[in-house]
Amino acid sequence: MAPEVTPLNSPNPPAATILVVEDEPAIATAVAQRLTAEGWRVEVARDGLSAVDAAARLRPDAVVLDVMLPGIDGLEVTRRIQADHPTPILMLTARDDETDMLVGLGVGADDYMTKPFSMRELVARVKALLRRVERAQQAVVTSPADPPLVMGDVTIDRAQRRVHRAGEEVHLTPTEFELLVMLASSPKTVLTRERLLAEVWDWADASGTRTVDSHIKALRRKLGPDLIRTVHGVGYAFEPPAS
Structure with a gap:
């Protein structure tokens, strides 16, 4: 049986660690490979409980998280991750429903995308998340x-x-x-x-x-x-x- 969390390593020193939480193998592989090509270290979790465990272990710089997951859904995963350690989360939803988006933002997601999405936009959103975190950290140091x-x-x-x-x-x-x-x-x-x-x-x-x-x-x-x-x-x- 394949492990619940699969590491995909970049050949170059990683600039950031990204946790991808997606139960559809084709989407998970495509997203992980595209993010790895950016030089990031990527791990994939296939269900909600594995995602929470991986986030606690990795302390990732960002999480790309599908809402619909086996076990506990993406909303509960977001609650648990944010309760343990504040982490930028990009939520993926299959429905273009504003209520779902607001609930996701309300429990701690920072951004969202609706499926289907372009890999180019996904990468741009993740880069923006990482830049905002870096900017916030610099602000704490330079303007205490x-x-x-x-x-x-x-x-x-x-x-x-x-x-x-x-x-x-x-x-x-x-x-x-x-x-x-x-x-x-x-x-x-x-x-x-x-x-x-x-x-x-x-x-x-x-x-x-x-x-x-x-x-x-x-x-x-x-x-x-x-x-x-x-x-x-x-x-x-x-x-x-x-x-």
């Missing part, structure tokens, strides 16, 4: 004394990457945190979806504006609907709460 942003009952601690509202801590994914900081750093200023994509996601084109919309909805579910104003056809603005 950044004062918190305090607006009404919202406190955003940029140095510790923690958010509180009304004294209660709100747990955000790395992407949600960067999006919130971007908006809150320019209160009442309308930022376009295209600018948010470029600054937060490192995307050079405007093909992912729906991703921005979904993350905004996830932020509203966690922080309340009153903090971020929609400017239809343009973008979003952070509205500081009353003191």
